[in-house]
Amino acid sequence: DIQMTQSPTSLSASVGDRVTITCRASQSISSYLTWYQQRPGKAPQLLIYAASSLQSGVPSRFSGSGSGTDFTLTISSLQPEDFGTYFCRQSYSTPYTFGQGTKLEIK
């Protein structure tokens, strides 16, 4: 199975900050990488697909990059509604595995 490891596991940032979350795969997954935001008690929401493509309706402050084993989700200017937990997922091969999540708190 492909293991997905995110860092950091939690972070606290202020409105307007630039935030970066990384996701590392245990083997190459090309660009079969998606990012999700989950607010407490809610279903996840797709943010980024194919490692760097912005899902329709998602604010342009979100961006993704990377290929192979190392990936990054960046929020260019943090907004109050960006709190929650962020997950990456690989779909290169089954079982499709998620990272452990990064909990983002707004200071």
Place this chain on the structure above:
Amino acid sequence: EVQLVESGGTLVQPGESLRLSCAASGFSFRNYAMNWVRQAPGKRLEWVSFITPVSDTIYYADSVKGRFTISRDNAKNSLYLQMNSLRDEDTAVYYCAREGDISAYLGMDVWGRGTTVTVSS
């Protein structure tokens, strides 16, 4: 409105069976692959199962293989998960999620709100 609504979650004892349903509306259900994804309390998301639009390809996580069965009825716009021999570790919120394409490259772009399964004696 594009929507997925799960149902069927409840409290069951270890070893029992349960069938979850997911009703789709607002899109052409028959054209999309679907997933079940679960989340145990305080844990990461765990992909459970995947099914293609015409059910010709099905995948399972090792943790549920041989116990869970995914199926769909395109005429009823519904996805199902038959869960047998339930264990304590199957306790979770179960989500159904639409896959953007059958190669799973485009991501799970529509999610339901989830249904809670609790396995406990």
